[in-house]
Amino acid sequence: MRVVIQDNYDKMCKWAADYIAKKIKAHKEDRPFVLGLPTGSSPIGVYKELARMNQAGELSFANVITFNMDEYLGLPHEHDQSYWYFMHDNFFNHLVDMKPENINILNGMAEDPEAECAAYEEKIAACGGIDLFMGGIGVDGHLAFNEPFTSLTSRTGLRDLTTDTRIVNSRFFGNDPEKVPAQALSVGIGTVMDAKEVLVLISGHNKARAMAAVVEGGVSQRWTCSALQLHNGAIIACDEEACGELMVDTYKYFLDIERKERL
Ligand code: GLP
Numbered sequence: 001m002r003v004v005i006q007d008n009y010d011k012m013c014k015w016a017a018d019y020i021a022k023k024i025k026a027h028k029e030d031r032p033f034v035l036g037l038p039t040g041s042s043p044i045g046v047y048k049e050l051a052r053m054n055q056a057g058e059l060s061f062a063n064v065i066t067f068n069m070d071e072y073l074g075l076p077h078e079h080d081q082s083y084w085y086f087m088h089d090n091f092f093n094h095l096v097d098m099k100p101e102n103i104n105i106l107n108g109m110a111e112d113p114e115a116e117c118a119a120y121e122e123k124i125a126a127c128g129g130i131d132l133f134m135g136g137i138g139v140d141g142h143l144a145f146n147e148p149f150t151s152l153t154s155r156t157g158l159r160d161l162t163t164d165t166r167i168v169n170s171r172f173f174g175n176d177p178e179k180v181p182a183q184a185l186s187v188g189i190g191t192v193m194d195a196k197e198v199l200v201l202i203s204g205h206n207k208a209r210a211m212a213a214v215v216e217g218g219v220s221q222r223w224t225c226s227a228l229q230l231h232n233g234a235i236i237a238c239d240e241e242a243c244g245e246l247m248v249d250t251y252k253y254f255l256d257i258e259r260k261e262r263l
Helices: 009-026 044-055 083-090 113-126 163-172 189-193 205-216 224-230 248-262
Strands: 002-006 033-037 064-068 070-072 132-136 157-160 183-186 197-202 234-239
Touching: 002 009, 002 248, 009 033, 009 044, 009 132, 009 197, 009 234, 064 113, 070 083, 113 157, 113 183, 189 224, 197 205, 197 224, 205 224, 205 234, 224 234
Parallel strands: 002 234, 033 064, 033 132, 132 197, 197 234
Antiparallel strands: 070 183, 157 183
């Protein structure tokens, strides 16, 4: 696992956007680049920078297919807290050459959510699998909506949200946890693990405990993101604040090894 430590949130986002752009540009296969995407506060700076590059003509999304990680159950597209709305508001609406038909987001209003999730897995496979899955994590280490103790081999499906997550996410729902949907559709940890590369953003003091568990703890369903220790192409891009609970030696190790890699 690589851990790329940047001074602050903005530099973390710039690093991640540059990395994604480099991968899209280097893609030479006879099929579109398949990019997995998260929602949340963490990726907003990455989306801004990718959109800037796109508008400046530095990066095209014409040959990119996207799959989002998750969506709240029961929220229609036009709901301002649906992840469909978030993605269009923060990213897709700002791209000049993204094809709408290449955007895939789980439908939170699907009549049969399980069938919706099964079809999503099939579509990812039909597109040749995900080349790079960007993600964020919750304070409890959840990846997408795979809460603690979700199977590390889980596939796309319906998930119950914990009270903790509903409280954390209530900041977008008038600070009322009861207004946060109790369930969501989410890719599984197994779905993320199938991606060729996974790039997870971890920012801020409130993620420091999860960061330490994911990087230094054992692989455990308690911290579902820790499954990435078994992925051969996993990168965590983080800021200094997220490193607050790491051992000094761990912190120094990654600064040292990444410095060498940049030479
Ligand atoms: C939600 C999403 C996750 C996201 C997490 C962290 O629970 N389902 O995919 O990673 O929030 O969000 P933030 O980046 O705002 O801390």
